[in-house]
Amino acid sequence: MAEIIVSSPQPYPVVIEPTALRLLPEYLGGAGQVALVYPSVLAGTAAVAQVALQDSKIRVLPLVVPEGETAKTAQVLTALWSALAKANFTRTDLVIGVGGGATTDVAGFLAASYLRGIPWIAVPTTVLGAVDASVGGKTAIDLPEGKNLVGAFHDPRAVLIDFDLLRSLPPREIRSGLAEVAKTGFIADAAILKLILDDPVSSQQVTSERFAELVTRAVQVKAATVAADPEERILATGSVGREQLNYGHTVGHAIEAYEQFRWRHGEAIAVGMVYAAELAARTTGLAPETVALHRSVLRALELPISYAAAPYAAIRDFISRDKKTRGGTPRFVLLDKPQHPIITTPTEEAMSAAYQKLRNDIL
Ligand SMILES: NC(=O)c1ccc[n+]([C@@H]2O[C@H](COP(=O)([O-])OP(=O)(O)OC[C@H]3O[C@@H](n4cnc5c(N)ncnc54)[C@H](O)[C@@H]3O)[C@@H](O)[C@H]2O)c1
Ligand SMILES: [Zn+2]
Numbered sequence: 001m002a003e004i005i006v007s008s009p010q011p012y013p014v015v016i017e018p019t020a021l022r023l024l025p026e027y028l029g030g031a032g033q034v035a036l037v038y039p040s041v042l043a044g045t046a047a048v049a050q051v052a053l054q055d056s057k058i059r060v061l062p063l064v065v066p067e068g069e070t071a072k073t074a075q076v077l078t079a080l081w082s083a084l085a086k087a088n089f090t091r092t093d094l095v096i097g098v099g100g101g102a103t104t105d106v107a108g109f110l111a112a113s114y115l116r117g118i119p120w121i122a123v124p125t126t127v128l129g130a131v132d133a134s135v136g137g138k139t140a141i142d143l144p145e146g147k148n149l150v151g152a153f154h155d156p157r158a159v160l161i162d163f164d165l166l167r168s169l170p171p172r173e174i175r176s177g178l179a180e181v182a183k184t185g186f187i188a189d190a191a192i193l194k195l196i197l198d199d200p201v202s203s204q205q206v207t208s209e210r211f212a213e214l215v216t217r218a219v220q221v222k223a224a225t226v227a228a229d230p231e232e233r234i235l236a237t238g239s240v241g242r243e244q245l246n247y248g249h250t251v252g253h254a255i256e257a258y259e260q261f262r263w264r265h266g267e268a269i270a271v272g273m274v275y276a277a278e279l280a281a282r283t284t285g286l287a288p289e290t291v292a293l294h295r296s297v298l299r300a301l302e303l304p305i306s307y308a309a310a311p312y313a314a315i316r317d318f319i320s321r322d323k324k325t326r327g328g329t330p331r332f333v334l335l336d337k338p339q340h341p342i343i344t345t346p347t348e349e350a351m352s353a354a355y356q357k358l359r360n361d362i363l
Contacts, residue, residue: 002216006135007227008155014135014219016212020123020162021045024052024096027121027158031094033059035084037107038098039067042125045098045165049123061087068102072141074150080110094119094157100126101133105151108139112154122159126169127177127206128266130161131184131218132245136226153231161215166206174204176266178301179273181214184221186273186294187244187333187341192217193297200300240333244341246324247333248273251355254318258310270303271358276334278354283346284336293338307358315355 001017015023028034034053038046043064050060063083065071084093097107097120104122111120122134140151166174178196185192195203195214202208222245229241252272256263277294280286295305324331324343330351333341346354 002212004216004219004223006155006223008137008230010155012155012158014159014161014223016130016161016216016219018163018207020160021048021165022052023160024049024121024123025056027160028053028056028058028094029119029157030092031058031119032092033061033087033089034094034096035061035063035080035087035089035110036096036098037063037065037080037103037110039071039103040064041067042099042103045123045125048165049096049098061089065099065103065106068100069142070102071106072102072147074141074143076106077110077113077141080106081114084110084114089114089118091115091118094121096121096123098123098125099129100124101129104129104134105138105140105148108137108154108156109141109151111156112139112152117154119157120154122156123165124159124161125165127166127174127215128180129177130166130215131177131222132180134159134161135219135222136242137230161219163206163212163215169206171204172264174206175301175303176264178204178214179266179270179298179303181218182297182301182303183245183247183269183273184218185297186335186339187247188221188225188339189217190339193293196297196300200302204301240341240343243324243343244333247341248276250319250322250324250330250332251275251315253322254315255307255310257318258314267304270298270301270305271307274298274305275354275358276332278357279332279346279350280334280336282350282354283332283344284334284342286335286337290335290338306360312352312355316351319351 004014005011095111097104111118124130124134137153137155140148143149202210232242248269252269255268277291281291298305319330
């Protein structure tokens with residue numbers, strides 16, 4: 001078991017252990033009632049949460065939301081606000097989000113916005129949710145015009161990562177989440193890369209000790225990053241800050257968009273990280289063996305490391321629209337040496353040459 005404290009104005013624990021859900025009653029504060037937000041596929045998990053809450057005699061309001069990303073809409077949120085109002089939720093009552101990153105994003109934004117902010121607890125049930133979405137206090141919903149356009153920073157009271165809840169995940173979902181874990185290895189913690197390479201099979205087993213160590217280390221990186229830059233502002237001062245979490249995401253997002261979101265997020269950023277490594281080789285002088293390490297770690301996780309479907313012009317177009325682009329100049333998070341990300345502006349030639357390198361998946 002591990003407990004990582006995220007330092008913020010109100011520090012909160014990320015509890016990582018097989019039966020963390022049972023600890024729910026310890027984090028109720030003075031709540032008289034709790035809203036349990038979850039998608040119907042996780043009804044079994046919600047029932048376990050209800051059992052955990054039984055002894056505390058707290059009133060539980062179940063709020064079933066649509067599956068995954070389809071929950072992150074203004075319509076869903078309006079229904080959730082009304083449900084809390086009808087149940088007379090007050091500022092001391094509590095929202096618990098149980099699900100993947102999409103569910104915890106909407107549950108967190110519900111808590112951030114209702115009565116100008118009530119407490120919430122995240123219970124992530126995907127690997128991505130555990131190592132990324134539930135830590136750091138970002139909450140959001142989507143608009144038809146784009147993802148995550150409406151949201152707020154609102155730290156949870158606690159994050160409970162319970163490995164038992166991850167057992168039902170399809171292998172592809174686990175691998176996709178592990179791409180974010182590998183990302184934290186490339187930008188900050190070399191031990192993560194070694195753990196994956198030493199045993200890629202047990203790395204993908206959510207009940208293994210290796211998996212627990214990978215998740216714990218990835219959460220440590222995310223927690224340290226957001227503590228240093230809680231609201232993504234360090235950028236202005238010239239250091240990398242929270243933007244380092246975007247490693248591999250510029251071209252990753254471009255591929256997701258080009259593929260019309262049929263790829264899992266982690267699959268797209270795996271290719272995006274190989275691209276970032278190839279681009280760094282041409283921009284910051286990143287050593288060839290570090291570029292090769294990107295391919296070997298990601299391939300060990302059975303993630304894609306090559307891509308040729310989109311013409312470069314289409315990808316370049318998406319890069320122009322990336323949120324890191326300023327005044328038309330693309331900015332990338334690249335490594336200049338292992339575990340040392342910097343923000344830099346590559347040349348057009350380097351960007352296009354690095355893209356050509358994605359055609360071959362040679363190690
Ligand atoms: N707030 C942040 O800082 C942050 C960071 C990264 C990503 N995100 C957001 O996270 C979302 C992606 O999260 P995700 O990858 O977890 O996707 P997701 O929440 O859409 O979950 C993926 C699918 O798995 C299902 N599922 C969840 N847990 C399961 C389980 N234990 N067993 C079986 N099926 C399960 C879900 O119902 C869904 O269909 C995006 O909306 C993204 O914007 C937020
Ligand atoms: Zn990501």
